[in-house]
Amino acid sequence: MNRLRFGLVGTGPWASATHAPALSRHPGVDLNGIWGRRPEPAAALAAEHGTRAFADVDELFAACDAVAFAVPPDVQAPLAARAAAAGCHLLLDKPVATTTAGARDLAAAAERAGVASVVFFTLRFTAASAAWLAEQTATGGWFTGRADWYGSFYAPDGSAAFSSPWRASRGGLWDVGPHALSMLLPVLGDVTAVTAAEGPRDTVHLILRHDSGASSTATLSLTAPPKCEGLAVELRGESGTVALPPWEGAGDAFGAAVDALLESVTTGTAHPCDVRFGLRVSEILARAEEHITAT
Structure with a gap:
């Protein structure tokens, strides 16, 4: 072309x-x-x-x-x-x-x-994490998963060099929540039920049920103390426990x-x-936000 x-x-x-x-x-x-x-x-x-x-x-x-x-x-x-x-x-x-x-x-x-x-x-487009995700999707048989993302953009002692007003107002649920879902859904299947609870500052905890029968959790924050920031993705199932290799940047x-x-x-x-997958991610996060508001 x-x-x-x-x-x-x-x-x-x-x-x-x-x-x-x-x-x-x-x-x-x-x-x-x-x-x-x-x-x-x-x-x-x-x-x-x-x-x-x-x-x-x-x-x-x-x-x-x-x-x-x-x-x-x-x-x-x-x-x-x-x-x-x-x-x-x-x-x-x-x-x-x-x-x-x-x-x-x-x-x-x-x-x-x-x-x-x-x-x-x-x-999904970083070489190492994309390869890891493809391998785990092919393996299958997963029982539970978790995807946690602790950012410190808006921590009192954090750096907001790449921050923006929408991130400050919508918090970790909407900024790093999509990252978590993008790793969990391909492996565990679509989300059929969502429970959400607030943590400190903008932190949100999700509990998800997937159509495969598996469950997963996610912790999402932009206000974590800088010394504990980072991400982790872990799966447990018939093949044992596997974790995403350490993040080395987007490259x-x-x-x-x-x-x-x-x-x-x-x-x-x-x-x-x-964009259809993007729509599904927004639907799930909106449902989590509604759950928090209702409780």
Whole structure:
């Protein structure tokens, strides 16, 4: 296939540090333009990567074959639906939206337009964790699992260099909860029941029942003390106990997500982390949030 003309929506820290560099160096795409709410950062980021800044987001969509999003989820969802309607394939950030309605509208727009989509769940595109997940999915026979993510963005002594207002307001459930679910669902199956409880600060504890009969737990936080931050994924079953190897950073995970979208566009085969999976993750997290509110 021809090189895909990519647009980028967003100019914040994640767009600057991850999205724009990966798109500008990827051999299969051309970074065709950038749009941001504020013209000055958009112009600066575009100049840094040898592309142009668009003043109108719909003009960006019209000039591109695919669009990557690095904006808050509830800004992303309606903009991505417009991009899909313009015929653009979608490289989305997680969560795709923090409301079930927003996620459903986006998934429906992508389906109507017939565009390919990939949601950037970091662990699913990091080589070591993706290989580990594939191995455990093939093994099967799992009894229970857990996926814990302790971040310290908003701890009193933490660093908020890559923080954002939406993360501060929605907390660990919505920011790192998608990571946990992206590792548990492929191995244990869809979630059929959710129980949730609040912990210290923004911490949330989930208990999940899966359609395989297995159960799992997740602890999610952006306010853990920095000395205890980290992630852990563990499975227990007929083969014993296995744990995700130590996290060594995302590496070129975003580049792998671009590869995945290119393959989906070329083959017409939906990726396991497409917008429909993103919708399911948002539905589960919304159900957990409702459970907390009700109790």
